[in-house]
Every structure is written in structure tokens, then in C-alpha cells.
Amino acid sequence: MAGTKHDTKNSITLKGSAQLVSEFFYFGINSILYQRGIYPPESFTYKQQYGLTLFTTTDEGVKDYLNSILKQIKDWLEAGEVQRLVLVVTNVDTKEVLERWDFNIQHEPSLGPLSSQEGKVGSKDLKIIQKEMRDVIRQITACVTFLPLLDCVCSFDLLVYTHQNADVPDKWAESAPCFIANSEEVRLKSFSTSIHKVEACVSYKVDA
Template identity: 45%
Template sequence: MATATALASSRLATTSPATTITLKGSTALVTEFFHYAVNSVLFQRGIYPPETFTRVAKYGLTMLVTTEAALTDYLSATLGQVAEWLGRGELQALVLAVASVETGAVVERWVFDVEASDDGEGKEGGATAAAASGGGGGIKAPKEEKAVTAEIQAIIRQITASITFLPLLEDACTFDLIFYVSAAAATPDECEESGGRCVVNAQQVQLRSFDTGVHRVHTLVAYARQEE
């Protein structure tokens, strides 16, 4: 029995680092999700013409991503900054606001709230260090990337299905990305303070969430309530 216990402990010590999502890994997962989520919204809501998107395989799904050079460069630079904020624990939310080109009114608001997971799983030295020190009582099993991918897949499916309940965007629309960061966060010169860009007379639909064990992301969409 003693030998079996020692063997089990040895296996835990050698395999848990491979299955635990670290802060760096979580930051990459969340940033990547934002990339595909934003592209999905822009395609599904017709913000850019469908012919400017290309198909790629991701999360076990066929995803659509922009081929517009200017938009690609903008998203790459913007999400690079997002990754820095995430890594420092400074990002509180990313918002994609869809507005009418003609009136400037915000007609849809896609909100991705970010919070730190409560249990500290996956943080550098977190669950692994506790297990090594013998203080593993009550610590849940490390979150595996496969489980996170399944949760993200469910959100992407919901974004794709959103056309079944969101009002038709009759006017040409544009979009803005808005970031909520902690007061102490450093912001690049090209960023400027902005209002919340809220939807007037909004109706909200809460979508699914995903949890990497380090970051938890909650998703909802708010849209202009149609007149009866």
C-alpha cells in the first residue's frame, strides 16, 4: 500500500504541470478566443462583406476570419495590448459596440467580462506547488485545455446562432472595441477615454461562459429593443 501511494504521488508530480493551464497559457487562450469571437460577430452581423472572410478550422469548428489587411493589422495590434493587460490582471472587460454609420447610434453591444478564477488553479506554481507541499486538500483537479476548448466552442456556436434572435441590421454599421481596465493600467497613446457606448432601450441575452482556471470570461449581447 505504501509503495502504491508513493507511485501515485510520483505520477501526480510529473503529469500535473502538463495539464495545468498557467497564467501565460490562459492569457494566450483568452486572447485567441477574443480574436475568433470578434471575427465571428463581424461576419455574422454583416459588418464586413462575406467575401472578405476566409474559412479556418478552430475549436473543432469551421471559423471565418477577415482577410482585410487593415482590419487584420488593427486586430493584431489591439489584441497584443489586450494580452499585456490580461497578463498583468488589468483587463476587466472587452466590449464590441456595433453602431449605425448614418446615425452613430449603438445598436448592439457584445460584452466579454473577465475576472480571475477564485481557486487559483493554473497560476504559475499554484496547484502544483500546493500538491508538492502536501497542502493539496480541497484543490480541484487542474483544468485541461480540452475542457476549455469545449466551453469556448459552445460560445462560438451561440454567436453563430445569434442571427436567429437578433434584429436585422438594416443600416450600414461600423464597430468599436472598448476596453475596461484597472485605474493603474498603462494605456498606449492611440487609446483614448470613451463612454460606455451603451444601447438605448436595450434587451440583453446572457450567453455561456468559459473558465481556464486562471481567467473566467462571461459573455452577453445587448441589442436595441424593437418597437411593438
């Protein structure tokens, strides 16, 4: 029976997968905010993650905002109630939406009905998952080479798409979808934990 010990070595639980995905969103969102210059570079610090040097905000207000939303997203990931996370970049003066970073979230169908997922585990190696996450982060960084320059003061907002029956906190409000007129879209790579799959793309405004 000595060979049975490795059977659960790479197992990822539903809670573990939700933690990995919400953690990815934290670093992914911070990378977008840094690379797109939404906040000045001196308001970021760096950290090693996924084998990369990534920048994260030191602004307490932004950190609190991100942590609050991502804690809720982690709960929704565990409940199978979240479908999409969208980061919207807006011109502060005109309120025009300039970029829309879209992260589509799927629960892997191989795990059966959502109601029975609690005890499910995935079998994907953590190193492979982190490599896939690293590839997406690298693409976010590379996007700077072709995305239009943001030569105005910008703000960002996060939109979360949930199932209709999701338990939504009172302080959350309905939002417009913030689509971009006259836009182009670039698909980024996806990653999978074997429980959740995340597909990313960015839409951006093209000058008429």
C-alpha cells in the same frame, strides 16, 4: 516515482491562459463581424478552430486593428488589469449604437492576490477549455436567429475596461460607454481556463 509525470500535464500558466483568452477573442470577434454582416462575406476566409469552421477577416486594416488591441489585452490579462472587452456595433449614418457584445473578464479568486499570480498554474484540461469556448462561439452563431436584422451600413469599435492603475498606451483614448437605449440583453455561456473566466452577453436595440 513514475506516477509523478502526469502532475503538470494539464497545467496552464498565467501567460498560457492569457494567450488562450486573447486567441478566443480574435475568433469570437471575427465570428460576430461575419455573422452580423459588418463586412461582406467575401472579405473572410475560413479556418478550423475548436472543432468548428470559423470565418476570419482577410482585410489587412481590420486584422491590424484586432491584432494591436488583442496584443495589449494579452498583456493586461497577464497583469490582471483588464475587466471587460466590449464590441460595439454602430449605424454609420446615425451613429446610433445597435448592438453591444460584452465579455466580462474575471481572474479566478482561487489563485489569490493578483500580485502573486505570476507563478500560478491552472489544472483544467485544455480539451475542456476549448469545448467551453466552442459552445460560446456556437451561441454567437445562433444569435443571428433572434437578433434584429442590421439593414444599414454598420461599423464596429472595441472598448476595453481596465483597472485605474493600468498602464495605457498614449494612442488609446477615453471613450463613452456606448450603452443602448431601449435594449434587451441575452446572456451567453461562459468559459474558464481555471485562471481567467469570461462571461458573455449581447445587448441589442429593440424598436420602440
